[in-house]
Amino acid sequence: RPLIGVLALQGDVREHLAALADSGADAVGVRRPEELDKVDGIVIPGGESTTMSRLLQVFELLEPLRERLRGGLPAYGSCAGMILLASEVLDTRPDAEHLNAIDMTVRRNAFGRQVDSFESDLEFEGIVGDPVRAVFIRAPWVERVGPGVEVLAQVPAAAGEAAGRIVAVRQGSVIATSFHPEVTGDRRVHELFVDLVRG
Numbered sequence: 767r768p769l770i771g772v773l774a775l776q777g778d779v780r781e782h783l784a785a786l787a788d789s790g791a792d793a794v795g796v797r798r799p800e801e802l803d804k805v806d807g808i809v810i811p812g813g814e815s816t817t818m819s820r821l822l823q824v825f826e827l828l829e830p831l832r833e834r835l836r837g838g839l840p841a842y843g844s845c846a847g848m849i850l851l852a853s854e855v856l857d858t859r860p861d862a863e864h865l866n867a868i869d870m871t872v873r874r875n876a877f878g879r880q881v882d883s884f885e886s887d888l889e890f891e892g893i894v895g896d897p898v899r900a901v902f903i904r905a906p907w908v909e910r911v912g913p914g915v916e917v918l919a920q921v922p923a924a925a926g927e928a929a930g931r932i933v934a935v936r937q938g939s940v941i942a943t944s945f946h947p948e949v950t951g952d953r954r955v956h957e958l959f960v961d962l963v964r965g
């Protein structure tokens with residue numbers, strides 16, 4: 767079983783640990799650089815991205831994490847985690863750091879002007895069978911993707927004003943979703959990530 771870390775500074779860490787354990791990985795919380803050194807992949811959970819950015823600096827994990835990502839560490843970010851993996855973030859605090867792991871522009875709290883939180887069924891590239899139930903909680907969306915980035919899911923037409931917005935992406939072995947599969951009990955997104963980590 768691959769060893770997958772969940773960045774455990776803030777956010778819904780326990781839900782991701784449980785989802786990874788259900789998906790065939792050994793899952794551990796990561797709070798220190800020595801813990802980061804050991805993992806084969808990392809999950810950045812949902813929570814609050816500017817707080818997580820600050821805590822990454824306080825816990826002296828920002829540069830070690832950037833370095834491992836540059837070295838090809840597989841990563842999955844949900845919601846706040848998506849924001850942290852981006853190369854550019856709109857509507858954030860000027861001092862918030864991000865990790866540049868996916869060539870994309872993300873807008874924070876993007877759905878807020880329409881609906882703060884909502885659920886929707888999505889077609890998700892690489893996941894067969896039933897659509898994925900997506901839970902959005904003050905979620906970001908992706909406004910631009912670079913040439914190396916694959917779009918995995920978009921808001922369906924039935925969702926009205928936000929239809930077509932990009933909400934899941936992949937660049938190499940790094941994936942990100944605007945929504946929170948860790949809260950629904952459907953493990954297919956985590957299984958996809960565990961497969962990526964296995965290579």
Ligand code: GLN
Binds near residue numbers: 813846904905
């Ligand atoms: N709005 C949060 C942020 O800006 C993300 C919300 C979430 O992770 N559920 O970080």
